[in-house]
Amino acid sequence: MFNSLSDRLTATFKNLRGKGRLSEADVDATVREIRRALLDADVAVPVVREFTAKVRERALGSEVNEALNPAQQIVKIVNEELVAILGGETRRINLAKNPPTVIMLAGLQGAGKTTLAGKLSKWLKGQGHSPLLVAADLQRPNAVKQLQVNGERAGVPVFAPHPGVSSEFESATGDPVAVALAGLAEAKSKLHDVVIVDTAGRLGIDAELMKQAADIRAAINPDEVLFVIDAMIGQDAVNTAQAFNEGVNFTGVVLTKLDGDARGGAALSVASITGKPVMFASTGESLDDFELFHPDRMASRILDMGDVLTLIEQAEKNWDKGEAERMARKFADQEDFTLDDFLSQMQQIRKMGSMKKMLMMMPGAAGMRQQLENFDEREIDRVEAIVRSMTPHERVAPKIINGSRRARIAKGSGVHVSEVNGLLERFGQAQKMMKKMAQGGGIPGMPGVAG
Numbered sequence: 396m397f398n399s400l401s402d403r404l405t406a407t408f409k410n411l412r413g414k415g416r417l418s419e420a421d422v423d424a425t426v427r428e429i430r431r432a433l434l435d436a437d438v439a440v441p442v443v444r445e446f447t448a449k450v451r452e453r454a455l456g457s458e459v460n461e462a463l464n465p466a467q468q469i470v471k472i473v474n475e476e477l478v479a480i481l482g483g484e485t486r487r488i489n490l491a492k493n494p495p496t497v498i499m500l501a502g503l504q505g506a507g508k509t510t511l512a513g514k515l516s517k518w519l520k521g522q523g524h525s526p527l528l529v530a531a532d533l534q535r536p537n538a539v540k541q542l543q544v545n546g547e548r549a550g551v552p553v554f555a556p557h558p559g560v561s562s563e564f565e566s567a568t569g570d571p572v573a574v575a576l577a578g579l580a581e582a583k584s585k586l587h588d589v590v591i592v593d594t595a596g597r598l599g600i601d602a603e604l605m606k607q608a609a610d611i612r613a614a615i616n617p618d619e620v621l622f623v624i625d626a627m628i629g630q631d632a633v634n635t636a637q638a639f640n641e642g643v644n645f646t647g648v649v650l651t652k653l654d655g656d657a658r659g660g661a662a663l664s665v666a667s668i669t670g671k672p673v674m675f676a677s678t679g680e681s682l683d684d685f686e687l688f689h690p691d692r693m694a695s696r697i698l699d700m701g702d703v704l705t706l707i708e709q710a711e712k713n714w715d716k717g718e719a720e721r722m723a724r725k726f727a728d729q730e731d732f733t734l735d736d737f738l739s740q741m742q743q744i745r746k747m748g749s750m751k752k753m754l755m756m757m758p759g760a761a762g763m764r765q766q767l768e769n770f771d772e773r774e775i776d777r778v779e780a781i782v783r784s785m786t787p788h789e790r791v792a793p794k795i796i797n798g799s800r801r802a803r804i805a806k807g808s809g810v811h812v813s814e815v816n817g818l819l820e821r822f823g824q825a826q827k828m829m830k831k832m833a834q835g836g837g838i839p840g841m842p843g844v845a846g
């Protein structure tokens with residue numbers, strides 16, 4: 396996400412490096428580059444104007460003039476101003492004092508509302524809430540079904556209008572306002588503490604759509620109205636956001652499809668233009684591709700300063716404690732590190748999410764973007780296939796894997812013998828390292844890190 400913007404900005408700052416004092420001409424040249432980078436990334440013109448004016452003013456002021464490293468000081472200013480246009484502080488969901496908390500989703504068709512409903516409900520459930528999804532998108536033929544599928548995946552119940560299924564609410568069928576109200580009543584009676592109402596979108600803004608959304612809003616009086624917007628829609632984002640802001644007066648923004656290579660800059664404009672904060676980011680089609688939006692972390696990613704906090708959170712969330720403890724015990728008992736352990740470690744790493752996505756959060760990742768793009772996620776699948784083609788005995792005593800066994804394993808896992816050889820070699824190195832650590836030498840090359 397924001398790849399080309401990120402590349403352009405880091406290149407601009409590189410030009411400043413090594414300069415002692417910055418002349419007004421240096422500042423102007425830098426600001427000009429920043430302006431071009433933002434415009435090329437589709438950031439809305441008024442937002443760019445305000446942004447660059449602020450950066451210029453600060454860059455010419457004393458904070459840069461008196462700084463030991465003026466170039467770094469400019470990066471700091473751009474970072475702070477980026478955080479500001481992204482909405483400043485991280486904004487969390489306003490939970491109602493008297494549950495249920497009601498969250499309404501609005502946005503154009505295809506923006507990713509239904510997918511988001513599933514992601515948000517799963518995320519809330521993970522935080523100990525008991526959400527109910529309400530299918531009030533009766534426009535798109537498949538929307539109710541799609542929400543039911545997402546609800547099932549998230550393990551969250553869905554309230555949907557179905558003639559005959561719920562006779563009490565049969566009158567609700569066909570009328571989104573009535574469905575939303577019936578959903579709310581259902582949530583109260585079944586003691587759900589959060590209700591997420593999915594509403595209809597159209598391909599473009601139209602008066603009828605907006606009235607329907609406004610009617611639902613008026614009827615259910617939500618605690619949050621989230622405006623869901625596809626980060627790839629370009630300059631149209633501004634008009635769409637303004638129309639929805641006037642129509643339903645949303646309280647927060649959700650950016651979707653941030654995993655695409657779109658320039659994404661229009662999305663950067665939405666918070667600034669509407670004065671409403673970005674609250675969540677959706678970064679893929681799976682229900683777990685979803686994060687709380689932290690303006691400061693996003694700014695760091697754009698400026699290639701890395702997002703180590705998110706990286707650590709991902710690791711903590713997905714790390715299997717039992718498995719980690721099992722490995723630690725193996726170490727302590729000086730047991731042999733086997734191919735099964737090797738495989739299990741790789742699977743642990745994979746559980747943290749896509750390798751590529753994670754590596755992109757490392758500081759300086761922009762410089763390795765090309766190599767990262769070439770990273771093949773299927774490598775771990777191949778390792779798994781190879782290990783699974785070995786007998787249990789081979790996995791604990793890989794020394795017995797001779798030429799004919801290698802050929803058999805390669806055939807069984809559908810790879811070339813050279814890949815089996817490569818895997819065994821890497822395993823051999825890992826095993827050696829594990830042995831050193833188990834003997835109390837710490838991680839080789841890292842003094843002070845005990846094994």
Ligand code: GDP
Pocket residue numbers: 502503504505506507508509510511541596651652653654655677678679680684
């Ligand atoms: P709705 O019409 O607003 O309810 O949109 P949907 O939830 O049906 O999403 C439209 C399409 O976008 C579907 O094919 C989704 O799988 C896809 N989609 C939703 N969110 C994301 C995302 O964050 N990344 C990507 N790559 N695709 C997404």
